[in-house]
Amino acid sequence: MTGIFLVGCGSSLKSSWNNFTAYYNTFYNAHENFKAGLKKVNNQPVTIDPSSPVRVHRGPNKAGYNDFENAINKGAQVLREFPDSKWIDDAIFLIGKSYYYRQEFYPALQKFEELMDAGSSPKMISFAVIWKGRTQLDLKQYRSGISYLESELEQYPAKWPQKYRGEIQAMAGQHHAMLENWEESSDYLFDATSNIRDKTLLGRTYFLLGQVLEQKERYGEAYNAFGEVQNNFPDFEYLYWSQFKQADIAREEKQFDLALDIFQRLRNDDKNLDRRGRLLFEIAKTHEMRGEPKQAEKLFKNLLYGTESQSQPRELQADIYFRLGKIYSDQYDQYQVAAAYFDSSSTIKSSSRSDTNEDNPEELAETYGEYTELQKSITRADSLLKLGSLTKQELDSALTAIRIQKKRELEEAEGGESTVIANAEMTGEESMGTPEIPTRYGYLNYKNAELVDQYKTQFRLRWGDRPLVDNWRRAEVIRGAERQEDFETARDQLQKGADNSESVVATNLENIPRTDEQKNQLLIEKANAQYNLGNLLFLNLNMPDSARHYFHKVLKNDIAEELHPPAMYSLFEIFSTENNPDSLQYWGKTIRKTYPGTKYAQRVDVRLGGTFEQDTTTNLLDQYYHNLEDTTSQKPLKLRKLALNNRSSELAPHIFYQSIEAYIKQAKNGSGFVDSTYKRSLSDDLSDSARVDSVTISAASEQQLQFSGAAWDSVRFAIHQFDTTFPNAEQQQRVNKLKKVLEEHRSASQEKTTCKDLGISLSVEPGMASFLSQVTYPEKLEGTSLSGKMIYSFTVTKQGEVKSYELISQKTSLGIEEAFEEAFEQHLQFAPLEADEAPDEITCRVSFPIQR
Structure with a gap:
C-alpha cells in the first residue's frame, strides 16, 4: 500500500511541476504579450456611426500587432512543449484571440473551433461560441453565424452561467441586425439584457437594442433603451450618441421641447466642444421641424456668418445651406434664394462627404433655378407687352421713370461702395464680413468673375499686401495714399455704370413689340413658359394646386392654341392623382369633344375606359415603346428614368420593372448566361399576372451566375429604388423574389476567401x-x-x-x-x-x- 501511495504522489507532483513550468516558462509570457496588445487596442479612440448597427463588442483595429504575434508564438510553444498541462485550453483561446485582433480571421476561427473540441469547462466552451460568433461577424458570415449561434443556444445547458448565455444572445441579435431582421434581433437583445452582467457590454447591448427598436418605429421603447445606456456607461461615445438619439426620437414624436433640452444640454457639456456646431445645427433643425422657420434661419445663419462660424466642417456647411434652401422654398416660397442655397450646398458636397440622406441639393438647385428663369421669362413678356400697349407719350413717361429708378439704384450702390471703402479705412481690426446669403452664382459667388474681383478689391482695400512680418503697420501708413487712388477708381467705375444705364434702356427699347406679329410671338413665349412652369410644379415640386393655376393661364391664351390640348390633359392628370372624379370627367369630356382624334383624346378614352395603358405626361407611351425597342446598353437606364419622371402614372411601376428586367438581362449576358425566355410584351404581362416571372432564377441557372460586379450592383440598386418608390405596386411580389435570391448569393459571395x-x-x-x-x-x-x-x-x-x-x-x-x-x-x-x-x-x- 505504501508503494502505491508513493507512486500516486509522485504522479501528482510531476503533473503540478509540469503545470508550473508551462505557466512560468511560456504561458505567463504569452499572456503578458496579449495583455500589452489588448491595452493598445483599448487605448484607440472609440468611434460610432449611429446610422448603422453598433457592435456590442469592440472590434479589432490593428493596434498591438506585434504584441499579438509574440503571444501567438509563446502560446504555440505551450502546445508543443507542454501538451499535457492544464494551460492547453487557455493557450488555444489566447492564440485564437490574438489572431482575431490581428484581423487574421480564418486562423482565429480554426482556433475557436479547436477550443470547442478541447474545452474542459462550461466557461471555455462558452467563450469559444462567443468568439466564433464575433469572428463570423467580422467575416460578414451573418447567415451562417445566426445558424451556429441559434443552434448553440438551443442546446445551452440550463445550469451553465447565464451571463455567457446572454452574451451569445447578444451576438445572435447583432447578426440579425446586420441582415435587418429587426424582429428577431429585438427578441434576442431583450433576452440578452436580462442575462448580461458586465456593465460595459450591457450598455452597448442597450444601444443596439435602441437602434433596432427605432427601426421598428417603437420609439417609446427605443427612447428607454438609449436611456439605459447612460445607466451602464460603456464609453463616452456611446453616452453622447445615446443622448443624441434620444433627442432625435423626441423630435420624431414631436416632443420638441424635450429634444431642444437634450441638444442644449449636450452643447453645454465641455466634452462636446468640437461638436458644438453640429449640435447648434440640430437645435436649429428642431425649430424648423416645430414650425419656427425664422428662429431656425437665424440659428443657421449664425453658424455660417456669426459668432459660431469659425472652423465649421465643410459637410456641416453643406447641410446648413441645404436646410436654408428648404426653409426658403417650403416656408417662404422664395425660390430664387432657395436655388442659390441649394447650389451652394451641392458645390460644397461635390468636394466633401456629408451624411445628409435627403434630396439631392444639385437637383433641387436646378429645379428651383429653372423655376426662377421661367418666372423671369413670364415677367419679361408681361413687361414688354405692357410697354408695347402704351401710347408714345405714355411710353416716354414710363422710360423716364425707368431711367430715374436705375439712377437711384446706382446712387444707392455708390453710397454703399463708399461706405465699404470708408470702413476699410476706419474699422480697425474688424473684418469686412461675408454676404448674408449666397446667390445663384454659388458658394461665395465663385461662379461670377465680376463679384470675385469685387471681393478681391474690397480685401485689398482693407489689408493691402500686408506682409506676415513685424512692423507692417508702418508700411500701412505709406499705403494710405494708394487707397485714396483705389477709392477714386471705384467711383469712376460707378460713374461708368451710370452712363451704361442709358444703353440698357436703349437695349430694352429694341425688345418692345411694335407689330401684332411681335406681340403674338411674346404671347406664345409667355404661354410656353407658363406650361413648362406648370409641369415643373406638378412633376418636380409636387405642387398640383400651383400647377393648375398656370395650366389655366395657358388655356386663356388664345394665341397659343397648340398648347391647349397638352394643358387640358395635364389638368386631367392632376385631377386623376387627387381622386377628384367630377373634375376628371369634365376635362376628359372636354378633351374628347374639343380635340377628337388627337393622341390626348385617345389616351382619355383608354383611361376612362378602365384600360391599364395610360401616361402621366403628354408622350409617356411613345417614349416607353421607343425605349423598349432600344438595343443599346442605355436601355435599362432610359426606362428607369422614364418611370421616375412619371412616377404618378399607373404605368410607372411596370416601366420601372421593365428596367429591372433589362438590367438583369445585361448582367446575365455579362456572366455568359443567356435566357431565351426573357423577351415579352406588355400585353403578356397584363394577360397573365400570375405567371412565373421570366427573370425568376432557377436552381440550375443560379449556379451559372456570380451575382457580383457592376452589372449586378445596378440590379440591386434598381430593386432597392423600386421598393422605396413603388412599395404597393403589383410587381412587388416578383421584385421581392428577385431581391431574396440576390441577397442570398451576396451573403454567400461575401464569405469567399480573400x-x-x-x-x-x-x-x-x-x-x-x-x-x-x-x-x-x-x-x-x-x-x-x-x-x-x-x-x-x-x-x-x-x-x-x-x-x-x-x-x-x-x-x-x-x-x-x-x-x-x-x-x-x-x-x-x-x-x-x-x-x-x-x-x-x-x-x-x-x-x-x-x-x-
Missing part, C-alpha cells in the same frame, strides 16, 4: 504599365491632369481568370470607371495564383493608378 487571408496578391500580366496604356479615357478629359487611384474587388480563379469585379473606391462622375471597366473586359489578365491551398475562386482587391 487574397489577404492567404497572404498573396494579384499580379497583372504582362504588367500594370502595359494594362494602363490600354485604358482609353473619355474625350471630355482631354487636356486635364488627373491623379489618384481606382480600387476594384475581383473574383478570380486559380488560373487568374476574372469571373466578376466590383468598384470599391468612391465613384466619380467623370466616366473613369467606365473606361477602366471597358479595358478590364478587353485587356485585363492576371497571373495564376501562387498559393498551394488556394480555393477554386478567391476575392482580391487591386489598386489601379490613374495616369493622365
Whole structure:
C-alpha cells in the first residue's frame, strides 16, 4: 500500500511541476504579450456611426500587432512543449484571440473551433461560441453565424452561467441586425439584457437594442433603451450618441421641447466642444421641424456668418445651406434664394462627404433655378407687352421713370461702395464680413468673375499686401495714399455704370413689340413658359394646386392654341392623382369633344375606359415603346428614368420593372448566361399576372451566375429604388423574389476567401504599365491632369481568370470607371495564383493608378 501511495504522489507532483513550468516558462509570457496588445487596442479612440448597427463588442483595429504575434508564438510553444498541462485550453483561446485582433480571421476561427473540441469547462466552451460568433461577424458570415449561434443556444445547458448565455444572445441579435431582421434581433437583445452582467457590454447591448427598436418605429421603447445606456456607461461615445438619439426620437414624436433640452444640454457639456456646431445645427433643425422657420434661419445663419462660424466642417456647411434652401422654398416660397442655397450646398458636397440622406441639393438647385428663369421669362413678356400697349407719350413717361429708378439704384450702390471703402479705412481690426446669403452664382459667388474681383478689391482695400512680418503697420501708413487712388477708381467705375444705364434702356427699347406679329410671338413665349412652369410644379415640386393655376393661364391664351390640348390633359392628370372624379370627367369630356382624334383624346378614352395603358405626361407611351425597342446598353437606364419622371402614372411601376428586367438581362449576358425566355410584351404581362416571372432564377441557372460586379450592383440598386418608390405596386411580389435570391448569393459571395487571408496578391500580366496604356479615357478629359487611384474587388480563379469585379473606391462622375471597366473586359489578365491551398475562386482587391 505504501508503494502505491508513493507512486500516486509522485504522479501528482510531476503533473503540478509540469503545470508550473508551462505557466512560468511560456504561458505567463504569452499572456503578458496579449495583455500589452489588448491595452493598445483599448487605448484607440472609440468611434460610432449611429446610422448603422453598433457592435456590442469592440472590434479589432490593428493596434498591438506585434504584441499579438509574440503571444501567438509563446502560446504555440505551450502546445508543443507542454501538451499535457492544464494551460492547453487557455493557450488555444489566447492564440485564437490574438489572431482575431490581428484581423487574421480564418486562423482565429480554426482556433475557436479547436477550443470547442478541447474545452474542459462550461466557461471555455462558452467563450469559444462567443468568439466564433464575433469572428463570423467580422467575416460578414451573418447567415451562417445566426445558424451556429441559434443552434448553440438551443442546446445551452440550463445550469451553465447565464451571463455567457446572454452574451451569445447578444451576438445572435447583432447578426440579425446586420441582415435587418429587426424582429428577431429585438427578441434576442431583450433576452440578452436580462442575462448580461458586465456593465460595459450591457450598455452597448442597450444601444443596439435602441437602434433596432427605432427601426421598428417603437420609439417609446427605443427612447428607454438609449436611456439605459447612460445607466451602464460603456464609453463616452456611446453616452453622447445615446443622448443624441434620444433627442432625435423626441423630435420624431414631436416632443420638441424635450429634444431642444437634450441638444442644449449636450452643447453645454465641455466634452462636446468640437461638436458644438453640429449640435447648434440640430437645435436649429428642431425649430424648423416645430414650425419656427425664422428662429431656425437665424440659428443657421449664425453658424455660417456669426459668432459660431469659425472652423465649421465643410459637410456641416453643406447641410446648413441645404436646410436654408428648404426653409426658403417650403416656408417662404422664395425660390430664387432657395436655388442659390441649394447650389451652394451641392458645390460644397461635390468636394466633401456629408451624411445628409435627403434630396439631392444639385437637383433641387436646378429645379428651383429653372423655376426662377421661367418666372423671369413670364415677367419679361408681361413687361414688354405692357410697354408695347402704351401710347408714345405714355411710353416716354414710363422710360423716364425707368431711367430715374436705375439712377437711384446706382446712387444707392455708390453710397454703399463708399461706405465699404470708408470702413476699410476706419474699422480697425474688424473684418469686412461675408454676404448674408449666397446667390445663384454659388458658394461665395465663385461662379461670377465680376463679384470675385469685387471681393478681391474690397480685401485689398482693407489689408493691402500686408506682409506676415513685424512692423507692417508702418508700411500701412505709406499705403494710405494708394487707397485714396483705389477709392477714386471705384467711383469712376460707378460713374461708368451710370452712363451704361442709358444703353440698357436703349437695349430694352429694341425688345418692345411694335407689330401684332411681335406681340403674338411674346404671347406664345409667355404661354410656353407658363406650361413648362406648370409641369415643373406638378412633376418636380409636387405642387398640383400651383400647377393648375398656370395650366389655366395657358388655356386663356388664345394665341397659343397648340398648347391647349397638352394643358387640358395635364389638368386631367392632376385631377386623376387627387381622386377628384367630377373634375376628371369634365376635362376628359372636354378633351374628347374639343380635340377628337388627337393622341390626348385617345389616351382619355383608354383611361376612362378602365384600360391599364395610360401616361402621366403628354408622350409617356411613345417614349416607353421607343425605349423598349432600344438595343443599346442605355436601355435599362432610359426606362428607369422614364418611370421616375412619371412616377404618378399607373404605368410607372411596370416601366420601372421593365428596367429591372433589362438590367438583369445585361448582367446575365455579362456572366455568359443567356435566357431565351426573357423577351415579352406588355400585353403578356397584363394577360397573365400570375405567371412565373421570366427573370425568376432557377436552381440550375443560379449556379451559372456570380451575382457580383457592376452589372449586378445596378440590379440591386434598381430593386432597392423600386421598393422605396413603388412599395404597393403589383410587381412587388416578383421584385421581392428577385431581391431574396440576390441577397442570398451576396451573403454567400461575401464569405469567399480573400487574397489577404492567404497572404498573396494579384499580379497583372504582362504588367500594370502595359494594362494602363490600354485604358482609353473619355474625350471630355482631354487636356486635364488627373491623379489618384481606382480600387476594384475581383473574383478570380486559380488560373487568374476574372469571373466578376466590383468598384470599391468612391465613384466619380467623370466616366473613369467606365473606361477602366471597358479595358478590364478587353485587356485585363492576371497571373495564376501562387498559393498551394488556394480555393477554386478567391476575392482580391487591386489598386489601379490613374495616369493622365
